[in-house]
Amino acid sequence: MGRINGVIMRCQFLGGAEEVGQVGLIAETPGGNLLFDYGFVASDPPGYPEPAPPVDHAFLSHAHVDHSGMIPWLVERYGSRIVGTTPTRDVSTLLAYDSYKICMFNGYPQPYNKRDIAMTKEYYDTFGYGETAHAHDLDVILHSAGHIPGSTMFEVRGDSTFVFTGDINTMDTQLVSAAKPVSCETLFLEGTYSGRTHPDRKTLEHEFLEKVDEVVSRGGRALIPAFAVGRTQEILLILNKSGYDIRLDGMGKRVLRHYLDNPEFLRDRRKLQDVLSNHQLQFVKNQFQRESALDGEVIITTSGMLQGGPILSYIRKVKDDPKSAVLLTGYQVEGTNGRNVLERQSIMLDNQLHRLNCEVEYYDFSAHAGHDELLGFVEACDPDRVVLFHSQDRSFLAEDIRATGKEVLTPLRKETFEI
Numbered sequence: 038m039g040r041i042n043g044v045i046m047r048c049q050f051l052g053g054a055e056e057v058g059q060v061g062l063i064a065e066t067p068g069g070n071l072l073f074d075y076g077f078v079a080s081d082p083p084g085y086p087e088p089a090p091p092v093d094h095a096f097l098s099h100a101h102v103d104h105s106g107m108i109p110w111l112v113e114r115y116g117s118r119i120v121g122t123t124p125t126r127d128v129s130t131l132l133a134y135d136s137y138k139i140c141m142f143n144g145y146p147q148p149y150n151k152r153d154i155a156m157t158k159e160y161y162d163t164f165g166y167g168e169t170a171h172a173h174d175l176d177v178i179l180h181s182a183g184h185i186p187g188s189t190m191f192e193v194r195g196d197s198t199f200v201f202t203g204d205i206n207t208m209d210t211q212l213v214s215a216a217k218p219v220s221c222e223t224l225f226l227e228g229t230y231s232g233r234t235h236p237d238r239k240t241l242e243h244e245f246l247e248k249v250d251e252v253v254s255r256g257g258r259a260l261i262p263a264f265a266v267g268r269t270q271e272i273l274l275i276l277n278k279s280g281y282d283i284r285l286d287g288m289g290k291r292v293l294r295h296y297l298d299n300p301e302f303l304r305d306r307r308k309l310q311d312v313l314s315n316h317q318l319q320f321v322k323n324q325f326q327r328e329s330a331l332d333g334e335v336i337i338t339t340s341g342m343l344q345g346g347p348i349l350s351y352i353r354k355v356k357d358d359p360k361s362a363v364l365l366t367g368y369q370v371e372g373t374n375g376r377n378v379l380e381r382q383s384i385m386l387d388n389q390l391h392r393l394n395c396e397v398e399y400y401d402f403s404a405h406a407g408h409d410e411l412l413g414f415v416e417a418c419d420p421d422r423v424v425l426f427h428s429q430d431r432s433f434l435a436e437d438i439r440a441t442g443k444e445v446l447t448p449l450r451k452e453t454f455e456i
């Protein structure tokens with residue numbers, strides 16, 4: 038068993054164990070509880086984790102709502118200090134305001150109010166990669182997780198060391214460099230892509246650019262729905278030297294500013310700054326500009342799963358144009374408009390099902406490590422024990438890791454386990 042300052046550690050997932058989303062991990066240490074991530078799923082209705090017990094310190098791996106969405110609740114309730122990077126603080130604050138607005142709009146109960154969100158910002162202790170935070174006599178070192186700018190793996194050092202990955206990517210993307218292995222006794226590893234692999238990234242980028250070229254050459258518009266956090270900026274980098282007339286709409290614009298304000302968390306700060314000096318890129322700032330955005334050739338906008346936001350007004354305009362195309366750039370969850378578009382070539386607009394006569398394609402620009410990369414990461418970290426979480430089916434990964442002689446735990450939500 039691993040020990041932290043002489044004591045066997047008891048842990049519990051408040052959510053995000055046998056599911057993707059609403060992540061929260063409690064680790065009991067001799068000095069008090071530590072919490073890793075605390076998020077909710079902005080589904081319909083929203084999905085929440087179990088209520089967290091009092092914690093002095095919470096460690097936030099990254100800004101995505103399924104990891105960060107409940108942090109304002111935590112701060113309001115317990116005044117917990119939050120450890121994370123500056124982009125995580127700034128972008129999760131932006132997303133908390135956005136979730137609050139969406140919850141209000143849909144008439145769902147709010148776990149917190151706007152004042153709580155504003156107050157939460159003051160409770161962050163921000164660190165850079167390689168720096169050490171202290172909590173209950175423990176040293177906690179921050180490492181890049183390679184998932185989005187500012188995303189962090191936490192290495193907790195005691196008599197034995199454990200690492201919490203948050204969401205990780207072990208391959209370089211345009212935006213961030215790959216996560217590097219950290220040797221430890223216990224590895225809490227996300228398993229989103231258990232049993233699934235990704236296409237080769239270079240080939241994928243090439244195919245994507247060729248498709249955009251084909252659409253533009255035949256006189257159509259390439260509509261690119263993209264998640265605001267990470268994906269929008271990644272797509273901008275891929276398209277930056279393409280020479281197309283690009284219009285950028287949605288929340289990805291504000292996230293881009295936050296990333297440019299914190300260039301030390303980017304793989305290549307100059308490349309993202311170059312995006313801003315691209316005269317072929319125009320920001321869509323108001324309704325008037327939105328009306329004329331289809332004068333451009335490529336439109337990148339939220340939401341990534343077509344669940345709302347500016348993308349719907351663009352789809353209305355191009356859905357009957359066979360020369361145009363909707364190019365999906367991320368995983369489409371079951372039950373979303375994006376999934377319907379992909380599988381049935383149809384979309385709900387104003388409570389009516391519409392057929393899409395334009396082209397629809399999907400490109401797997403995932404920011405998560407695939408099955409084989411996760412296995413390689415485990416081998417390189419060389420832990421005694423792996424705790425799998427953040428996965429709908431951990432069995433494939435569990436089996437392959439066990440075959441290497443390591444212990445694998447797959448705890449369920451609320452189940453107490455020892456490491």
Ligand SMILES: [Zn+2]
Pocket residue numbers: 099101184204
């Ligand atoms: Zn994430």
Ligand SMILES: [Zn+2]
Pocket residue numbers: 058101103104204427
């Ligand atoms: Zn996640």
